[in-house]
Amino acid sequence: MTAVSTLLMLGILATLGFVLGRRRALASVQGDSRRLHSLPHYYGWAVAIWTVLPASVLFLAWQTVAPLGNAGGFAVLALALGGLVWAWLRSSATFRARNAVERAVMGLLILASSIAIATTAGIVLSMLFETRNFFSQYDWTRFFFSTTWSPRFQGDSDLGFLPLLWGTLYISFIALLFAVPTGLFAAIYLSEYAGPRLRAIAKPLIEVLAGIPTIVYGLFALITVGPLLRDYFAQPLGLGNSGSSVMTAGLVMGIMLIPFVSSLSDDIISQVPQSLRDGSLGLGATKSETIRQVVLPAALPGIVGAVLLAASRAIGETMIVVLGAGAAAKLDLNPFEAMTTITVKIVGQLTGDTDFAAPETLVAFALGLTLFAFTLCLNVLALIIVRKYREQYE
Amino acid sequence: MSLLAQDTRTKRRNAAERRFRRYGLTAIGISLAALVMLLTSVFSSGLGAFRQTFIHIPITLTESALDKSGTRDPDVMHKVTTIGYARVINAALAQAIADNGIVIDGLTDDDIADTISKEAPAQVRDAVLANPDLVGQTVSFSILANGRVDGYLKGRVSLESAAIDTKISTRQLALADAMQDKGLMSRDFNWAFITAADASDQRPEAAGLGVAILGSLYMMLVVLCLALPLGVAASIYLEEFAPKNRWTDLIEVNIANLAAVPSIVFGILGLAIFINFAGLPQSAPIVGGLVLTLMTLPTIIIATRASLKAVPNSIRDAALGVGASKMQAVFHHVLPLAAPGILTGAILGLAQALGETAPLLLIGMVAFVREYPGAPPEGFFDPASALPVQIYNWTQRADPAFVERASGAIIVLLVFLLVLNATAILLRRRFERRW
Numbered sequence: 001m002t003a004v005s006t007l008l009m010l011g012i013l014a015t016l017g018f019v020l021g022r023r024r025a026l027a028s029v030q031g032d033s034r035r036l037h038s039l040p041h042y043y044g045w046a047v048a049i050w051t052v053l054p055a056s057v058l059f060l061a062w063q064t065v066a067p068l069g070n071a072g073g074f075a076v077l078a079l080a081l082g083g084l085v086w087a088w089l090r091s092s093a094t095f096r097a098r099n100a101v102e103r104a105v106m107g108l109l110i111l112a113s114s115i116a117i118a119t120t121a122g123i124v125l126s127m128l129f130e131t132r133n134f135f136s137q138y139d140w141t142r143f144f145f146s147t148t149w150s151p152r153f154q155g156d157s158d159l160g161f162l163p164l165l166w167g168t169l170y171i172s173f174i175a176l177l178f179a180v181p182t183g184l185f186a187a188i189y190l191s192e193y194a195g196p197r198l199r200a201i202a203k204p205l206i207e208v209l210a211g212i213p214t215i216v217y218g219l220f221a222l223i224t225v226g227p228l229l230r231d232y233f234a235q236p237l238g239l240g241n242s243g244s245s246v247m248t249a250g251l252v253m254g255i256m257l258i259p260f261v262s263s264l265s266d267d268i269i270s271q272v273p274q275s276l277r278d279g280s281l282g283l284g285a286t287k288s289e290t291i292r293q294v295v296l297p298a299a300l301p302g303i304v305g306a307v308l309l310a311a312s313r314a315i316g317e318t319m320i321v322v323l324g325a326g327a328a329a330k331l332d333l334n335p336f337e338a339m340t341t342i343t344v345k346i347v348g349q350l351t352g353d354t355d356f357a358a359p360e361t362l363v364a365f366a367l368g369l370t371l372f373a374f375t376l377c378l379n380v381l382a383l384i385i386v387r388k389y390r391e392q393y394e
Numbered sequence: 395m396s397l398l399a400q401d402t403r404t405k406r407r408n409a410a411e412r413r414f415r416r417y418g419l420t421a422i423g424i425s426l427a428a429l430v431m432l433l434t435s436v437f438s439s440g441l442g443a444f445r446q447t448f449i450h451i452p453i454t455l456t457e458s459a460l461d462k463s464g465t466r467d468p469d470v471m472h473k474v475t476t477i478g479y480a481r482v483i484n485a486a487l488a489q490a491i492a493d494n495g496i497v498i499d500g501l502t503d504d505d506i507a508d509t510i511s512k513e514a515p516a517q518v519r520d521a522v523l524a525n526p527d528l529v530g531q532t533v534s535f536s537i538l539a540n541g542r543v544d545g546y547l548k549g550r551v552s553l554e555s556a557a558i559d560t561k562i563s564t565r566q567l568a569l570a571d572a573m574q575d576k577g578l579m580s581r582d583f584n585w586a587f588i589t590a591a592d593a594s595d596q597r598p599e600a601a602g603l604g605v606a607i608l609g610s611l612y613m614m615l616v617v618l619c620l621a622l623p624l625g626v627a628a629s630i631y632l633e634e635f636a637p638k639n640r641w642t643d644l645i646e647v648n649i650a651n652l653a654a655v656p657s658i659v660f661g662i663l664g665l666a667i668f669i670n671f672a673g674l675p676q677s678a679p680i681v682g683g684l685v686l687t688l689m690t691l692p693t694i695i696i697a698t699r700a701s702l703k704a705v706p707n708s709i710r711d712a713a714l715g716v717g718a719s720k721m722q723a724v725f726h727h728v729l730p731l732a733a734p735g736i737l738t739g740a741i742l743g744l745a746q747a748l749g750e751t752a753p754l755l756l757i758g759m760v761a762f763v764r765e766y767p768g769a770p771p772e773g774f775f776d777p778a779s780a781l782p783v784q785i786y787n788w789t790q791r792a793d794p795a796f797v798e799r800a801s802g803a804i805i806v807l808l809v810f811l812l813v814l815n816a817t818a819i820l821l822r823r824r825f826e827r828r829w
Contacts, residue, residue, distance in 0.1 A: 110509070115624060115628065116628070123662075129666075209428070
């Protein structure tokens with residue numbers, strides 16, 4: 001018996017259970033539904049739930065251990081039938097069907113909301129397990145402190161983490177250097193100066209930038225920004241002749257982060273109470289002085305939180321750096337040089353032919369775990385700051 | 395001192411004010427310029443993918459070459475490979491060139507043969523096998539031209555570049571010009587770009603998005619069927635029922651954090667749990683769908699909770715007042731009122747999932763897939779590609795014609811996103827209620 005036909009049979013049994021349970025409950029009060037504890041359909045649902053729930057738990061358990069054969073199929077259906085009969089026998093006027101059904105629904109709701117925890121646990125456990133494998137084959141001090149990254153197929157690779165970290169931080173730094181002032185000034189202008197017409201046009205247009213997938217930014221870096229920077233900046237200045245560079249990836253990532261910074265700062269600036277502005281303007285300050293000396297200091301913690309969130313985004317961004325930054329792991333200061341990041345190497349080591357016993361593949365999990373820990377810290381810090389700030393003015 | 399004349403300090407402060415405004419305007423200008431540049435870059439290099447160069451010639455499908463047995467039995471005719479068809483097509487093109495009186499110095503047979511796409515024989519072969527009675531007749535076909543010739547018509551290949559390119563000669567470009575004059579060659583709308591499967595490195599002119607679009611569609615189905623019910627159930631619990639305790643606090647922190655976890659981490663999760671541990675097949679839409687579900691769940695939960703919160707308490711109180719249980723109040727009254735907001739959030743989550751690339755790279759979606767996945771539910775387990783991954787794939791190929799394909803694919807992706815977002819906006823406009 002296949003899984004699909006078993007599920008189909010289960011569905012038929014549940015429908016049957018619904019009809020039978022409802023009918024038996026009504027029969028027990030001679031059709032006078034006012035004398036039932038719950039509305040008639042709750043008795044039907046109670047039987048249906050008792051038919052499906054235990055059986056599907058068995059079904060899932062069986063499926064994870066071994067494929068469902070004839071034996072499994074019949075065992076599942078037998079359990080379903082047992083549940084049906086047991087619940088059907090209980091369908092009488094005194095049975096509190098609604099409470100039973102609501103308890104079951106509540107259980108499902110709790111289960112659904114626990115998926116978030118299961119996901120996090122899945123992420124951490126899966127990476128922890130493979131990372132342990134990696135460090136049993138490769139010395140952890142060499143991973144964290146070596147300055148060369150050169151994986152080799154024959155083995156005996158140098159898998160130093162520092163050049164990747166440097167590339168990641170360098171690119172993120174350039175991205176933030178571009179995105180934070182631009183996003184912040186755009187937010188300030190839109191919330192404090194712009195008339196309703198400019199606001200109605202510019203705000204949605206800037207938000208369009210946030211809806212564009214990162215692969216599009218990646219291609220933009222590859223075919224437009226990269227060659228542009230190479231031909232007009234890097235080559236005339238004698239700084240290299242590579243289309244993919246830290247600058248390319250950083251600038252394009254900066255564009256991607258503008259709407260992120262500006263919409264977060266916009267929220268934060270508009271939360272600063274109007275009375276603060278009025279007080280400053282009343283003392284004779286100009287609008288820009290009010291913004292610089294009153295609004296921004298009051299909003300500072302929130303803005304720092306927004307910048308941290310943007311930084312965590314930049315560090316975890318993949319497609320822009322895969323297409324724009326290059327693949328060479330280098331420790332260099334020249335922003336027009338191709339460098340690489342943690343995410344690029346995760347993609348590089350885990351696509352194509354992978355051997356899950358070799359350290360060259362397993363290193364990706366160690367990189368992933370480091371990335372996860374890094375962004376987790378930034379996110380939690382940012383959340384704490386933003387939450388504290390929000391409470392300040394509520 | 396007059397009140398009307400500004401002193402130097404006031405002038406300085408006013409200048410600072412103007413400067414500050416200019417900074418703001420510049421920032422907005424930079425953002426908008428970036429958007430315009432991005433879109434221009436994509437559209438200018440991608441629109442070409444929707445038009446393709448075709449060669450229109452009559453082809454005599456000789457019986458001796460294509461069906462020696464004379465039975466017109468497709469099973470027997472299967473034995474004739476594309477090489478046999480290539481000969482027939484090359485002869486037909488040479489004939490058409492001679493018939494139209496086109497004379498080009500030094501034009502060789504190889505030049506003529508290489509003007510045609512390597513995909514063309516397969517095109518003709520499929521047409522003949524679908525209708526064996528065509529053999530023996532002279533049928534006019536529109537066959538694909540070679541990618542370089544196509545590039546010449548689109549301005550990507552020039553006489554100068556052809557002179558140093560071993561894959562095309564200036565004679566062939568002269569031939570292309572002459573054939574255009576005689577109406578043998580033209581650029582037409584390229585449906586195959588949207589419907590056809592991917593093609594190998596050597597034939598960019600035949601590469602299409604069919605498998606990728608189908609794969610993305612399957613994944614979106616999985617995401618919709620899993621993320622929407624799960625997300626709504628989780629939000630209802632957290633917003634309406636959850637007591638304030640450690641466990642719910644933990645869930646809240648987890649959701650907030652998952653929303654900001656780099657997407658590539660979800661790819662590692664998918665690879666480790668769904669493929670290595672649960673043994674699901676690589677590059678299957680079901681795995682992609684599961685990974686994207688976990689990724690979009692926080693988005694949907696956050697949107698759903700916001701719209702549940704927007705339903706005023708008076709609705710709940712009224713329902714409880716006439717004797718509904720708490721669950722009845724939520725499911726009969728609060729949830730229907732919050733439905734438009736929930737749907738909007740779900741569509742936006744879907745849009746986010748549709749454009750996501752990085753996690754799909756790790757679960758093997760980069761593989762070269764030429765077969766269309768089967769019908770659901772079995773098709774969810776067949777190998778497929780996805781729109782953003784197909785774009786990435788094409789950027790990694792050597793032939794510059796694939797850049798045009800990749801940009802064209804981005805236009806298709808952006809159109810899908812535009813439709814999704816416009817639906818969300820319309821829904822919000824139409825059904826949003828202010829209490």
